Amino acid sequence: MDACWEIAVRRGCEIILLSEPDRRTIVDDRWVVSADSSAAILVSCGTAAVHNKGAGPGYVWVELARMVMFSVYLSPNSDFLVYARMVDDLVEEIARWRSKIVVVSGDFNVKVRSWGSAIDDRRGRLLEDAMASVDLQCVNRRGEMTFESGGVGIFVPDLTFVNMRGLQRLLGWQVLGEETLSDHRLITFEIGDVIQEERPGTRSVRFHSGSVAQFRAAIDFELGCSKDTDLNELTDTVFRVGAETGVIKEVTAGRAGVNWWTPELAKLRRRCVMSRHCLKRTQRPGENIEEELGRLRLARRDFRGATASKKCKRQ
Structure with a gap:
């Protein structure tokens, strides 16, 4: 922790996102800590002013002038259903901040090929679908290792996600090679004030x-x-x-919003999308297709019922 702190201070970092922080260092009100103390955010001396803050199981967030930043730690030892509930709680909180720049970073303990790991695992597929449901994109670069795996294969558990508003201002994302006395490497990036020039291939x-x-x-x-x-x-x-x-x-601009749409319906729709994606990916031996199909049917039933109810009330 001392080495990480020294590097952060030397680089002039204003916001520091931490997974599994040393609780002995959390000594003043500049820290915001998750409900289980597994993730933390430190607002160091600088121009960043916190307007709001909050925490949940495995994550913590702070609202700044134009963005919301999340720090996350999801344990590899938790049961899959517990992991899924924690991801669902995280995604529900992220969805509240669509109008702002959203940055989510932390140790997710998943394996996803498209994010740099050698294989996909079940948790990785779940997280990939969950982040897609709230329009977050992983900005990790393939080939840049964030973790010293110690012979367990290519494994990139430390991930950074940004929404489109943030991608337009993201600068200098990189994995540092400096020694931190930890198996995890430091990641630095900046959210600039100016929208970056659109790069070829970024069309929706x-x-x-x-x-x-x-x-x-x-x-x-x-x-x-x-x-x-x-x-x-x-x-x-x-x-x-x-x-x-x-x-x-x-993809063209979406249709105008309807007056009966609510955050509750948005949450139910996200669950439908996640369930559908999980069902499509359930094609490997040992995975229960009927279980995933049942979840999708239940999610669709709940969504359709809630939608019909809201429409009737508005009329």
């Missing part, structure tokens, strides 16, 4: 089956006709050919 899209063979053939033809295509031109080509073949469809 949905992928459809379409004519995949036709799409591949068209891309091969386009690339064969041009030897000096730069990244911007290549991106435009992929989107154009994808749209022509029906494989890629860009």
Whole structure:
């Protein structure tokens, strides 16, 4: 902890997010600690002013002028159902802050290939679906290890998630190589004041089956006709050919909100989405498809019933 603190002070960090903090160092009101003391946020001396704060099982959050930051620790020793409930509580709290920049960082103790680990595990698939349900994107870079695994394979348990408002201002996310006397490495990043220039390939899209063979053939033809295509031109080509073949469809602005929609309905809808994703992923030996199907049916029944009730009351 002393080494981490020294590095943070030297780098001028204003907000420090910690998993499994040393409780002996929590000595003043600059600290905000989770309900089980497994995660903490330290607001160091600087310009950051805390407007609000809160905590739950395995997580803690602070509201600043234009953003909300979460620190998380989810134990690898907890039962899967306990882990799922903690994730659900976390996601419910995150959903309250859609209008602000949201940053979620911590030790989630999961394995997800797309986030840098060698394999996917059940908790990782659950967390991946949960974060997608509140439009958070993992900003970890593949190949950058956050944990000294000690021979247990490639494992990236320390993750950072940011919503679209935050992605537009995210600067300098990196894993530090400095010694901290811990198996976990320090991660630093900055949320800037200026929206960064949009990068090629950041359009919001949905992928459809379409004519995949036709799409591949068209891309091969386009690339064969041009030897000096730069990244911007290549991106435009992929989107154009994808749209022509029906494989890629860009997402347009959503419909206007309805007067009967409530946070309760949003929560039930997220559960439907998570249950559906879990069912789609349940294709491995030993996993109970009927159990996941039952959860999806129950979630859909609750959502449809609540939606019908709200519509009737508004009318």
